[in-house]
Amino acid sequence: MKIAVHTEDNITKLLVPFTKIGPVEYSLLHKQLNNLLKHKIEITFTEAQHLSQEVILLLSDIHEKNDLRIYVFKKKLAHYLARLYFNYQLVATSSNKQHGNVRAIALCGSAGSLSPIIEIVKNLPVTNTSVFIIQHILENEESQLTDILSRHTNYRVVEARSNTIIEPQTIYCARPGHHMIVAEGYIFLTKEPKQNYARPSIEKFIHSAAYEYQEELIAVILSGYGTDGSEAIKVLKNNRCEIIAQDPNDAEIKHLPLSAIKTGEVTHNFTVDQIINHISNRISDKNEAPKSSRVKQFLEDIYQKWGYDYRNYSQESITRRIQLAMSRMNSSSFEQFQSEILSCPNSFEDLFYDFSINVTSFFREPKTLSFIKEEVFDYLSSFPHIKIWCAGCSTGEEAYSLAIMLEEHGLLAKSQIYATDINPVVLQEAENGIYSNKQLSQARKNYYLSNSSGNFDDYFHFYDNFFVVNKFIRNKVLFFRHNLVTDSSINEFQLILLRNVLIYFNPELKTHTFQLLHKSIHRNGFLVIGENENIAAGKDFFRTLSKNQKVFKPIVNRR
Numbered sequence: 001m002k003i004a005v006h007t008e009d010n011i012t013k014l015l016v017p018f019t020k021i022g023p024v025e026y027s028l029l030h031k032q033l034n035n036l037l038k039h040k041i042e043i044t045f046t047e048a049q050h051l052s053q054e055v056i057l058l059l060s061d062i063h064e065k066n067d068l069r070i071y072v073f074k075k076k077l078a079h080y081l082a083r084l085y086f087n088y089q090l091v092a093t094s095s096n097k098q099h100g101n102v103r104a105i106a107l108c109g110s111a112g113s114l115s116p117i118i119e120i121v122k123n124l125p126v127t128n129t130s131v132f133i134i135q136h137i138l139e140n141e142e143s144q145l146t147d148i149l150s151r152h153t154n155y156r157v158v159e160a161r162s163n164t165i166i167e168p169q170t171i172y173c174a175r176p177g178h179h180m181i182v183a184e185g186y187i188f189l190t191k192e193p194k195q196n197y198a199r200p201s202i203e204k205f206i207h208s209a210a211y212e213y214q215e216e217l218i219a220v221i222l223s224g225y226g227t228d229g230s231e232a233i234k235v236l237k238n239n240r241c242e243i244i245a246q247d248p249n250d251a252e253i254k255h256l257p258l259s260a261i262k263t264g265e266v267t268h269n270f271t272v273d274q275i276i277n278h279i280s281n282r283i284s285d286k287n288e289a290p291k292s293s294r295v296k297q298f299l300e301d302i303y304q305k306w307g308y309d310y311r312n313y314s315q316e317s318i319t320r321r322i323q324l325a326m327s328r329m330n331s332s333s334f335e336q337f338q339s340e341i342l343s344c345p346n347s348f349e350d351l352f353y354d355f356s357i358n359v360t361s362f363f364r365e366p367k368t369l370s371f372i373k374e375e376v377f378d379y380l381s382s383f384p385h386i387k388i389w390c391a392g393c394s395t396g397e398e399a400y401s402l403a404i405m406l407e408e409h410g411l412l413a414k415s416q417i418y419a420t421d422i423n424p425v426v427l428q429e430a431e432n433g434i435y436s437n438k439q440l441s442q443a444r445k446n447y448y449l450s451n452s453s454g455n456f457d458d459y460f461h462f463y464d465n466f467f468v469v470n471k472f473i474r475n476k477v478l479f480f481r482h483n484l485v486t487d488s489s490i491n492e493f494q495l496i497l498l499r500n501v502l503i504y505f506n507p508e509l510k511t512h513t514f515q516l517l518h519k520s521i522h523r524n525g526f527l528v529i530g531e532n533e534n535i536a537a538g539k540d541f542f543r544t545l546s547k548n549q550k551v552f553k554p555i556v557n558r559r
Contacts, residue, residue, distance in 0.1 A: 245268070312506045514541045533550065
């Protein structure tokens, strides 16, 4: 295979067909792109699920010099590029697919939108749809929206919180003073500057939701002043979302819906009553949660067919992920969904990524990290070589945080961090060590809350939209794939961190995991779990050192 290049309408188009872009493929891409300085460039990655650090930095450099547009065919790569703020578009694999099941509804408005929002919510059929409400409100005012809506619907109504899993049958109200975005099944809140004089911004939310939900999103622009959201209308259109604007003659304040209509991209121009009728007809109840017995048999079939063992995962958690996957696949029934998963490797791969929950951050749970530095590091310093296992490492922020802590304690030179996860794509992202600048504010805050003594920024290189972990830190972290359910012990470690993974396991699998950790830990080592987890299933293997910070010691006579 080779990179195909052709020029059309003064735009040079590159088609990159490689599944993995290694050194040879990178050299070809680098050569082609460097020959196109000051050209308009479109580059399409047809097979790649992931791009290496070298390719990401190359694309960033080219973007500074050229008008660059990136097209991708794989959703995982699209999500990665979205987090790094690249100008990209996810190419639909089914050209005739217009509107599938509705997985999400966004109700957006400003002044005069409260009454329409209440009427729409009051008349929503209760299905497995997630609803997001983005309404302009003064930042110093306490929103009463959740309380008001709770009185008019059987949906669960909550004020949005960052890093939370998006649930079906739930209405999420944007918080005053925070932008709300969605990505990979999670909500994220940011305190970035106002956009279109607003925070929360309709623009920022629907831009992220367009890529997250595509044709399964209905975006509704209601009464209000200003033009917030209009610039993202084209993004909605390009991602095949359905766009409804309230009829300006039906709106208390016409500016917001009129601005959307003027883009020429709105799907429908409806009164509130018409919006209610249309959404009621569009919402499907096809993805009703399957019964427990059917889920258990399905997981057994997955194990027999594909070799991945989810049989002892938390039933509630795994059922939610199945519903999410059914919606994404537009399955008409659980039977159809099962058949597709068990017969098609690509469909199972998509389900595998839906089952893999990846939420982490730099210096997460800083009080625990402060305790580790004060109570654990001095003991570790007595070893000639320190081995640390960061299990369930996700995209790598925790492993790199540990490396920074060790460096500031003078221990990194004789340390090796082993960082593992079941998901190969997030491991590749972790190896890249590239993170969105939107993480910076919280990362710096957590760094100082963990009683770190240096300067967070000293460990990174900074670019326009992202920052990169310095090489001397990356070199001390070894990332590789490991399955806590089926794989055996990999070494003997003085420190093991397994945080916020056990919450997805049932009691039997938790006990199995604690037994594996016990086999993998030095007799005088330390185990750290997440702040919302407990040692109950591992009480025969570990004793408590700090209940508050969830730090434990192995019970030696178990060996």
